[in-house]
Amino acid sequence: MKRYIAVCLLINSLLLCRLSPAEEKERVFRAGAATSNITPPLGALIVGGWTPLPADEVHDELHVRCLVLDDGQTQLVIGLCDNVGIPREVFDAARKRVSEKLDIPPENQLYAATHTHSASSARSENPTVLAEQLDNYQEFLADRIVDAVRIAHKRLEPAQVGWGSVEEPSELFNRRWFVAEEDQRRNPFGGVDQVRMNPGKSTLLRPAGPVDPELSFLAVKSMDGRPLAVVANYSLHYVGGVPSRVISADYFAVFARRLADELQVQPQYPPFVGILSNGTSGDVNNINFRDRGPSLPPFEKMEQVGRLVARRVAEAMPGIQYHSWVSLDARRTELTLSVRHPTAEMLQYFEQVKARPAGQPAYHQHELTYAERVAQLANSPDTVVVPLQALRIGELAIAAIPFEVFTEIGLEIKKNCPLADCFTIELAGGSYGYLPTPEQHALGGYETWMGTNRVQLDASEMITGQMLEMMNELHKQSK
Ligand SMILES: [Zn+2]
Numbered sequence: 001m002k003r004y005i006a007v008c009l010l011i012n013s014l015l016l017c018r019l020s021p022a023e024e025k026e027r028v029f030r031a032g033a034a035t036s037n038i039t040p041p042l043g044a045l046i047v048g049g050w051t052p053l054p055a056d057e058v059h060d061e062l063h064v065r066c067l068v069l070d071d072g073q074t075q076l077v078i079g080l081c082d083n084v085g086i087p088r089e090v091f092d093a094a095r096k097r098v099s100e101k102l103d104i105p106p107e108n109q110l111y112a113a114t115h116t117h118s119a120s121s122a123r124s125e126n127p128t129v130l131a132e133q134l135d136n137y138q139e140f141l142a143d144r145i146v147d148a149v150r151i152a153h154k155r156l157e158p159a160q161v162g163w164g165s166v167e168e169p170s171e172l173f174n175r176r177w178f179v180a181e182e183d184q185r186r187n188p189f190g191g192v193d194q195v196r197m198n199p200g201k202s203t204l205l206r207p208a209g210p211v212d213p214e215l216s217f218l219a220v221k222s223m224d225g226r227p228l229a230v231v232a233n234y235s236l237h238y239v240g241g242v243p244s245r246v247i248s249a250d251y252f253a254v255f256a257r258r259l260a261d262e263l264q265v266q267p268q269y270p271p272f273v274g275i276l277s278n279g280t281s282g283d284v285n286n287i288n289f290r291d292r293g294p295s296l297p298p299f300e301k302m303e304q305v306g307r308l309v310a311r312r313v314a315e316a317m318p319g320i321q322y323h324s325w326v327s328l329d330a331r332r333t334e335l336t337l338s339v340r341h342p343t344a345e346m347l348q349y350f351e352q353v354k355a356r357p358a359g360q361p362a363y364h365q366h367e368l369t370y371a372e373r374v375a376q377l378a379n380s381p382d383t384v385v386v387p388l389q390a391l392r393i394g395e396l397a398i399a400a401i402p403f404e405v406f407t408e409i410g411l412e413i414k415k416n417c418p419l420a421d422c423f424t425i426e427l428a429g430g431s432y433g434y435l436p437t438p439e440q441h442a443l444g445g446y447e448t449w450m451g452t453n454r455v456q457l458d459a460s461e462m463i464t465g466q467m468l469e470m471m472n473e474l475h476k477q478s479k
Helices: 002-010 021-026 088-102 136-154 250-262 300-319 344-355 367-378 407-416 438-443 459-478
Strands: 030-037 045-047 063-070 075-081 109-113 157-167 176-179 204-207 214-222 227-234 273-278 328-338 383-393 396-401 421-426
Touching: 030 136, 030 157, 030 227, 030 273, 063 136, 063 214, 063 250, 063 273, 075 088, 075 136, 075 273, 075 328, 075 383, 088 109, 088 136, 109 273, 109 396, 109 421, 157 300, 157 421, 214 300, 214 421, 227 250, 227 300, 227 421, 250 273, 250 300, 273 300, 273 421, 328 459, 344 367, 383 459, 396 459, 407 421, 407 459
Parallel strands: 075 109, 227 273, 396 421
Antiparallel strands: 030 063, 063 075, 157 214, 176 204, 214 227, 328 383, 383 396
16 A cells, blocks of 8 residues: 555656555544643733733633544644634644654644633743743643644544534624714724724624624544544634633633533543634624623623534534545645834824823723834834645645634635635634735724734735635645
């Protein structure tokens, strides 16, 4: 078998290689899954809100949740970390260590953050030190990613693989709205936007963008039908309802726990691993702006949403086709993007803001935060290099983008992906802020502000183009 593959590679044309029935039988697809705990000690700063606060309780532990797949020739890793956004340096360190220990190429490893807003920061405590030097929590995180992969790899067993999707629009709301009141649309730069993120008491006209109701999933089970792992994907920013200072993996953890219940997984070794990845949800959250309903006790909403999403996946799983073998492939590239820099006029405006006597009303409540963010961008390099990645599992493509990606970008990739099925995992491989489309930039709003967004205004078009190119290549090579 090995020699046969080598010959195929040698003549560089898999098209000419057909497996004989005996060899066909020899092909074994394997899967293994594992988790590792990444909860920081109490006192770690929880980020996700405007002000970081030290943790004083753990509602549920934070994890890396990992799946390793092996088609006999190629191995792929998918690892999701309970964090709001993990810088590239941490993922790169983990990828390097995994490839040294397990001989899995870095481009075949996809790591992402879930975007829970109730986890500690994975950013460097001291951004001025060299990027390769990780601080304590970053080191710990990279090591625990490696541990999850190593355990999952050790657990590899013959498996069947399938994928599918189901629609669940009920929990998704585009959070950017056209609102009538001009004062609701003020921005920290002294201007007025066309749209407002998370509108409060205002006259709602219409949302500024779509939602993506598709709940996609990849499922692996043992040869005798025991569920091994599921990687689902839903385009919902996070749910929240977690008190400040409390650590929680949000509905991503509820999904993992509830899916095991729904599938009636018995206590087993290796344990079943449910994984919920974040889709393209930079502008989509769980707040029904037209009908807010009563406020719920802490943790209640995330429990409800996690349970619903798990139930929908469990209901859809029996309807999918499982394969005893599919081929695996991966592509990775890097894209250089321009970094946005403030204009002289903008810097001048923030000088005025900072000089404003105390007690005078602010034009915008976050103007001082943006004065700082913009000053940081003024001193940052002109370009940034971001990683992009695409995996292929049979006829399923998974895109990985290191931003908080607007939903319409994910929809565009799904529409044009040449493979039968496709979804995008956001905040994968790094964390570079929001990724709106040029059209959404023109409307303004929080996600488009310089400081929350850091790269050129047409970055989404370059990224989508590059992603589809990689997918086309994966598709061509699979023929
Ligand atoms: Zn967020």
